Amino acid sequence: MKKKIGMSRKQIFPVTTGLLTLLVVLLLTALPATAQQPTPPPLISDDQVNAIAKEMYCPVCENVPLDVCPTQACAQWRELIREKLAAGWSEKQISDYFVEQYGARVLATPPATGFYWMIYLVPPAVILLGLFILYRALSAWKQPAPAMPGLTQRTGSTAPATDEYIQRVEEELKKQK
Amino acid sequence: MTQESLSTPSSPSARRLTWGKLVAWGGLIILLIIVAVALLQSQQGPVAIGKPAPDFTLTTFDGETIKLSNLRGKVVVVNFWASWCKPCEQEAADLETAWRDYQPRGDVAFIGIAWTDTEPASLAYIEKFGITYPNGPDLGTRISQAYRTTGVPETYIIDKNGILVNKKFSPFLSLAEIKAMIDPLLAP
Numbered sequence: 001m002k003k004k005i006g007m008s009r010k011q012i013f014p015v016t017t018g019l020l021t022l023l024v025v026l027l028l029t030a031l032p033a034t035a036q037q038p039t040p041p042p043l044i045s046d047d048q049v050n051a052i053a054k055e056m057y058c059p060v061c062e063n064v065p066l067d068v069c070p071t072q073a074c075a076q077w078r079e080l081i082r083e084k085l086a087a088g089w090s091e092k093q094i095s096d097y098f099v100e101q102y103g104a105r106v107l108a109t110p111p112a113t114g115f116y117w118m119i120y121l122v123p124p125a126v127i128l129l130g131l132f133i134l135y136r137a138l139s140a141w142k143q144p145a146p147a148m149p150g151l152t153q154r155t156g157s158t159a160p161a162t163d164e165y166i167q168r169v170e171e172e173l174k175k176q177k
Numbered sequence: 178m179t180q181e182s183l184s185t186p187s188s189p190s191a192r193r194l195t196w197g198k199l200v201a202w203g204g205l206i207i208l209l210i211i212v213a214v215a216l217l218q219s220q221q222g223p224v225a226i227g228k229p230a231p232d233f234t235l236t237t238f239d240g241e242t243i244k245l246s247n248l249r250g251k252v253v254v255v256n257f258w259a260s261w262c263k264p265c266e267q268e269a270a271d272l273e274t275a276w277r278d279y280q281p282r283g284d285v286a287f288i289g290i291a292w293t294d295t296e297p298a299s300l301a302y303i304e305k306f307g308i309t310y311p312n313g314p315d316l317g318t319r320i321s322q323a324y325r326t327t328g329v330p331e332t333y334i335i336d337k338n339g340i341l342v343n344k345k346f347s348p349f350l351s352l353a354e355i356k357a358m359i360d361p362l363l364a365p
Contacts (some may be wrong), residue, residue: 055195061317072261073293080295103295103317122208129201 001115044085052081055108056098065108188222223325223344230255231323231339235288237313238300243288246339253335254287254355254364257315258304259286259294260306265330268348268355269306275355276310285339285359292329334358 021089060073078100083092096126098106110116224231230253232246245253256272268301272287279285289312291299296314303312315321324333327346334343343358 056199073259076261076298077294080297101314101316103319103322118211122211125204126208129204132197132201145276147283 042086044082049078049082049086052085052094053078055095056106057108059102059105187188193234223327223346224323224341226332226341226344228341229339230335231320231361232339233297233323234315235290235311235313235320235321237311238296238303238312241311243311243313245288246288247340248335250335251284252359253284254359255290255324255333255335257290257324257331258293258302259276259292259329260298261294262329264348266306267350268332269302269308271349271352271355273306273308273310274352275359278324278356279359280310282363284363287311289313290320292317292326297314300338333360336362 004064007102009152022035050067055066056066056077057064057076058069058071058074061069061071066074081094086096095107099111104110112117112120187298198313198330207306232244234242234244236242245255246348254272254275260268272289276285276287287310289308289310291312291314293304294302299312300312302308323358324331328350330345332345332349333341336342342362349355
């Protein structure tokens with residue numbers, strides 16, 4: 001014979017009804033209270049904050065993008081971005097504000113102005129220089145070695161002499177046999 | 178014939194080669210100069226004691242403008258800090274006490290510079306420690322770059338002639354330590 005464990009469906013029903021009633025009452029009492037409060041600022045998600053933060057670097061922890069930096073300084077910066085977004089600032093305005101406050105080095109992509117031009121000019125220039133050197137080297141390898149008259153003359157004059165010498169050696173060897 | 182054409186310096190190919198080499202070498206030299214300058218700057222280290230302290234203009238959180246060179250005749254204590262810096266908290270109360278002790282004399286100035294800090298956090302820090310001497314943000318990190326700071330807290334003591342006479346790259350451990358740096362500069 002099976003033993004009945006727990007409550008039956010009939011026993012659960014009044015409990016559920018009671019809980020639902022309580023929930024409805026709580027919701028009804030909460031509604032007027034929230035209606036009286038001022039409109040809350042728009043909720044800014046972490047994704048929205050990180051979309052801007054990933055384009056920045058904090059000077060405290062170099063080489064770590066702001067969106068993943070674990071320090072308190074970076075957490076404060078992300079919070080500042082959230083506040084500015086909630087205040088309706090655009091990405092450009094926030095970026096400009098950070099540059100004004102902390103300098104252009106906070107940007108992942110520095111502006112193409114002043115000394116920062118070097119960042120955009122030097123790498124392509126180095127690549128072009130490398131390509132030029134490579135082209136020169138390859139061209140030099142492809143070209144046949146220039147004729148060297150002195151060498152040819154010497155080779156021309158020595159070849160018969162060598163043959164003659166070999167002949168003489170062979171003759172001597174035959175004689176010895 | 179071939180040899181002659183190769184060795185003639187005025188031929189177009191030879192000229193192109195010369196210009197190409199010139200551009201390549203010029204570019205390489207410029208690049209090396211830039212790298213050398215950057216390396217020299219990074220190897221400079223902190224501002225030397227006995228040299229004039231770099232001048233700066235600070236706009237405080239209250240909107241007041243302070244120029245270091247206008248404070249000649251006063252001993253100036255320049256303290257770099259940040260609200261997220263725990264060691265800075267160790268010295269905050271002592272710095273404020275020192276300021277309150279020296280303030281009536283009129284010949285000592287304290288300046289706090291918030292480094293890479295957010296304004297709300299800086300103001301909360303100032304309120305938390307009851308700091309009353311002028312404090313402001315290091316806009317664009319220009320002042321910290323001029324002093325070539327390496328972090329926070331860092332404190333620079335400047336004499337009445339604008340010469341850097343002492344510096345501390347860690348928190349002051351006591352009020353006495355702060356006074357020991359300032360008092361010798363206040364000889365009558």
